[in-house]
Amino acid sequence: MKKLLALAALVMVSAGVQAQAFPGDKPITIVVPFPPGPTDRVTRDLAESLKKALPGSNFVVENVSGAGGTIGATRVAKAKPDGYTLLVFHIGMAATPALYRKLQYKPLEDFEFLGMINDVPMTLVGKPQFAANTYRDFENYIRANSGALNIAHAGLGSASHICGLLWQSQIKSKEAMTTIPFGGTGPAMMALMGGQVDVMCDQTTNTTAQIESGRVKAFAVTTAKPLSTHPVLKHYPSLQDMGLKGFDLTIWHGLYAPKGTPPAITKVLNEALKKSLKDPEFIKKNEGLGALVVTDKRVEPEEHKKFVAAEMIKIKAAVDAGGKYAD
Numbered sequence: 125m126k127k128l129l130a131l132a133a134l135v136m137v138s139a140g141v142q143a144q145a146f147p148g149d150k151p152i153t154i155v156v157p158f159p160p161g162p163t164d165r166v167t168r169d170l171a172e173s174l175k176k177a178l179p180g181s182n183f184v185v186e187n188v189s190g191a192g193g194t195i196g197a198t199r200v201a202k203a204k205p206d207g208y209t210l211l212v213f214h215i216g217m218a219a220t221p222a223l224y225r226k227l228q229y230k231p232l233e234d235f236e237f238l239g240m241i242n243d244v245p246m247t248l249v250g251k252p253q254f255a256a257n258t259y260r261d262f263e264n265y266i267r268a269n270s271g272a273l274n275i276a277h278a279g280l281g282s283a284s285h286i287c288g289l290l291w292q293s294q295i296k297s298k299e300a301m302t303t304i305p306f307g308g309t310g311p312a313m314m315a316l317m318g319g320q321v322d323v324m325c326d327q328t329t330n331t332t333a334q335i336e337s338g339r340v341k342a343f344a345v346t347t348a349k350p351l352s353t354h355p356v357l358k359h360y361p362s363l364q365d366m367g368l369k370g371f372d373l374t375i376w377h378g379l380y381a382p383k384g385t386p387p388a389i390t391k392v393l394n395e396a397l398k399k400s401l402k403d404p405e406f407i408k409k410n411e412g413l414g415a416l417v418v419t420d421k422r423v424e425p426e427e428h429k430k431f432v433a434a435e436m437i438k439i440k441a442a443v444d445a446g447g448k449y450a451d
């Protein structure tokens with residue numbers, strides 16, 4: 125009995141020591157499963173804020189792109205669970221298990237959930253020379269010419285892919301548009317501004333500046349209500365107001381660590397995240413791009429996990445109904 129108590133005391137002391145020593149001066153890598161673009165933007169802004177929340181810490185952002193974000197997520201699922209390799213991923217964490225049947229990770233089993241970050245609305249945008257200026261004209265043009273038009277996305281299971289699928293399934297155009305996959309919506313946006321692709325549904329964190337500068341045309345937002353307080357996005361209707369019943373899509377982002385990362389360390393990271401979600405600078409950067417940092421119970425790891433589990437069930441039902449898979 126004495127030995128057991130001594131052992132328990134030892135474990136607790138070492139856990140305490142671990143937490144105190146973490147992160148020390150070793151850099152923490154945050155993997156972004158896309159190239160520079162909307163998720164990269166959220167992650168770099170968060171890294172800046174986490175540095176303030178954890179004095180003396182150093183965060184580096186690494187882009188590991190491809191296959192709708194699954195390559196970067198796999199990298200972190202298989203990384204050493206020591207708190208020095210993290211992942212920022214979005215709705216793709218819930219969508220990819222439904223689309224990729226040979227996925228190398230199971231979200232609910234291979235990751236520690238560290239809390240949610242933000243909710244990002246999406247916008248339907250078109251190339252600058254697109255032959256329409258209002259959503260109504262845009263939708264009518266798509267209906268009449270869908271077979272000859274294309275839509276860009278960031279890979280199967282990506283936010284832009286999911287949005288494009290949901291929108292097209294509701295407008296019921298005669299023929300499906302040709303889909304053009306990219307590694308992320310950062311490079312897709314370059315092609316859209318250049319007129320190489322016609323349409324894209326993308327996060328406001330990547331579209332707001334291009335809409336404001338007139339380098340792309342915007343037609344609608346995907347939130348249930350228009351973004352009436354945003355200086356740029358307030359000018360566009362919601363798809364629901366345009367008759368797409370129940371259309372309400374925002375892209376949530378969360379922070380993750382490999383399964384088995386010590387609880388003492390995940391606690392330090394969750395507390396740092398919570399501080400960042402109260403950081404006025406981080407909040408301002410998000411709001412400037414039409415996004416909202418999370419302020420509800422989803423900042424708690426167990427609630428974050430419950431939320432993703434519910435999203436997985438919802439998305440799997442939709443994917444199985446469509447019967448189209450990535451592999």
Ligand code: MLT
Nearest residue numbers: 163278282283284308309
């Ligand atoms: C990105 O960062 O490129 C996006 O999140 C891609 C997407 O999911 O549409």
